[in-house]
Amino acid sequence: xxxxxxxxxxxxxxxxxxxxxxxxxxxxxxxxxxxxxxxxxxxxxxxxxxxxxxxxxxxxxxxxxxxxxxxxxxxxxxxxxxxxxxxxxxxxxxxxxxxxxxxxxxxxxxxxxxxxxxxxxxxxxxxxxxxxxxxxxxxxxxxxxxxxxxxxxxxxxxxxxxxxxxxxxxxxxxxxxxxxxxxxxxxxxxxxxxxxxxxxxxxxxxxxxxxxxxxxxxxxxxxxxxxxxxxxxxxx
Ligand code: BEZ
Numbered sequence: 001x002x003x004x005x006x007x008x009x010x011x012x013x014x015x016x017x018x019x020x021x022x023x024x025x026x027x028x029x030x031x032x033x034x035x036x037x038x039x040x041x042x043x044x045x046x047x048x049x050x051x052x053x054x055x056x057x058x059x060x061x062x063x064x065x066x067x068x069x070x071x072x073x074x075x076x077x078x079x080x081x082x083x084x085x086x087x088x089x090x091x092x093x094x095x096x097x098x099x100x101x102x103x104x105x106x107x108x109x110x111x112x113x114x115x116x117x118x119x120x121x122x123x124x125x126x127x128x129x130x131x132x133x134x135x136x137x138x139x140x141x142x143x144x145x146x147x148x149x150x151x152x153x154x155x156x157x158x159x160x161x162x163x164x165x166x167x168x169x170x171x172x173x174x175x176x177x178x179x180x181x182x183x184x185x186x187x188x189x190x191x192x193x194x195x196x197x198x199x200x201x202x203x204x205x206x207x208x209x210x211x212x213x214x215x216x217x218x219x220x221x222x223x224x225x226x227x228x229x230x231x232x233x234x235x236x
Pocket of ligand 1: 057131132
């Protein structure tokens with residue numbers, strides 16, 4: 001734990017948008033996992049102040065075990081991608097990350113295990129910098145009802161984009177990393193969001209049809225009349 005001198009090279013572990021949006025100047029990217037944490041969509045971050053969205057954070061597993069989570073189980077491993085940042089760009093990338101990500105997150109170092117499928121991967125785990133959202137930071141929300149969370153994600157958008165797109169991108173990026181990297185918490189939330197979207201499209205479609213039907217009836221000579229005068233007018 002603790003800060004390393006900025007001029008040294010370092011490895012950075014991405015478990016959220018960093019998986020598909022790499023930091024600048026990396027010269028190696030390895031898929032793999034870390035242990036001792038649980039990924040949850042419990043960090044308040046994106047969108048507008050009126051509709052702040054949610055993003056992924058890591059929770060210390062020992063702490064998560066004390067929480068009453070609707071998703072009551074979690075894999076022992078959190079999959080993501082590790083990026084090597086050469087010493088020549090270490091300070092610049094740290095500045096970039098501070099601007100891009102630091103919003104209630106703090107830095108820890110943890111061993112990263114490259115996926116077994118990588119033939120020339122280092123034999124030993126790599127010490128990796130990782131951003132986690134500690135429970136005491138104001139953006140940490142704690143356990144969320146997954147259905148309510150999905151409904152919130154679907155309507156949240158802001159300068160950094162649509163919240164649901166972040167979730168869908170994360171789901172896809174995880175599936176692409178390795179056959180072992182699926183995260184039930186993320187795929188369940190994404191499934192719920194798709195359902196919410198489908199239902200609201202269906203409702204909008206039904207409302208549009210009803211409005212269309214009403215407009216046609218209004219324009220028809222046999223439309224329901226509203227007053228005696230109108231009745232007489234229609235009967236003439
Ligand atoms: C990430 O892995 O994308 C990430 C998550 C939280 C803070 C910074 C980066």
